[in-house]
Amino acid sequence: MRIRATVAAVSGALALSALAVPAAQADGRGDADLNKPSAAERFGVSSAKSAFSTAAAAEELPVVSKVTVNSGKAVVVGTTNAKTFTVSVTASHPAGIADAYVDLWHGTDLTEEGLDGVLFPNEEVATCTASSATTSTCKLTITAYPGLDLYKNALAGTWKVTAGVLAGDGESIYWNDYQATHKVQRYSKLTVNASPEPVRKGKTITVTGKLSRANWETGVYAGYTGQSVKLQFRKKDSSTYTTLKTIKTNSTGNLSTTVTASTDGYFRYYFEGTSTTPAVKAAGDFVDVQ
Structure with missing residues (x-):
């Protein structure tokens, strides 16, 4: 059976040093492992009935009713910490269910030229819990390493999901490299600062901030340019934010706008997110209006 080669290859201090090296220093695809297993390799079956076997009747194959990745939420990865999630x-x-397999892969297709990213399960065998004699839910974990698995920023966005299942008879296999899709995104940060504070009523308040996101190639956070961000405000005695205006980040991801002071309250910036970057809200910055 196949196990995640990138995890097995590095451990302890070696793993830390490997993650600290920017992917830009690596050749081509860096140290990313792109060797996706076949159904037979994963389940250790040399001769099996599968979805690709003309000898297998449809009713003899496992039937997949649900595949879940990270509880349905996008997989969001920063610059240094690996992200482990459940599938x-x-x-x-x-005959019941003996094992299952899930990976996430990125690319135009599964050819050597088309495949540019794979996130493999950590376990060789899934943990399967039976709900009946015929049905089970099988779980695995996947760990995504920035700068290693996620070695270039272009990998952010939509990934395809492979799902495989081995029946209890040890022969019948379901395998679909296009089972579903899932988002893998670059972690985002957003700051805000409203000044001066305190300020007299009717005077101008300048609200600055910055929207940045993880750069998997350099290992640092960089400004996210040209993005629409909402300036929001809530009164001191309220729990609800109201949008005052929408502005765009500049060429370095910075934000700056002005408003007129009217009452005590909190200012924040709110970014709604994109396909590659999750939504983020800055913590409210209180301004005392006198």
Whole structure:
């Protein structure tokens, strides 16, 4: 069976040093492992009935009813910390379910030229919990390492999900490299500062901030340019923010605008997110209006 080569290859201090090296220093695809297993390799079956076998009747194959990645939430990865998340497959077969497999992959197709990213499960065998004699939910974990698995910023966005299931008869296999899609995103940060404070009523308040996101190639956070961000305000005795205006980040990700002081309250910036970058809200900055 196949196990995640990138995890097995580095450990302890070596793992830390490997993650500290910017991917830009690596050749081509860096140290990313792109060797996706076949159904037979994953389940250790040399001769099996599968979705690709003309000899297998549809009713003999496992039936997948649900595949879940990271509880349905996008996988968001920063610059230094690896992100471990759970994936699961719910499937049924008359002989029960013995094992399952899930990976996430990125690219135009599964050819050597088309495939440019893979996130493999950490375990060789899934943990399967039966809900009946025929149906089980099988869980695995996947760890995404910035600068290693995620070695270039172009990997942010939509990934495809592979799902595989081995029935309890040890022969019947379900395998679909296009089972679903899932978002893998670059972690985002947003700051805000409203000044002066305190300020007299009717005077001008300048609200600055910065929107940045993880750069997997350099290992630092860089400004996210040309993005629409909402300036919001809530009164001191309120729990609800109201949008005052929408402005765009400049060429370095910075934000700056002005408003007129009217009452005590909190200012914040709110970014709604994109396909590659998650939504983020700055913590409210209080201004005392006198």
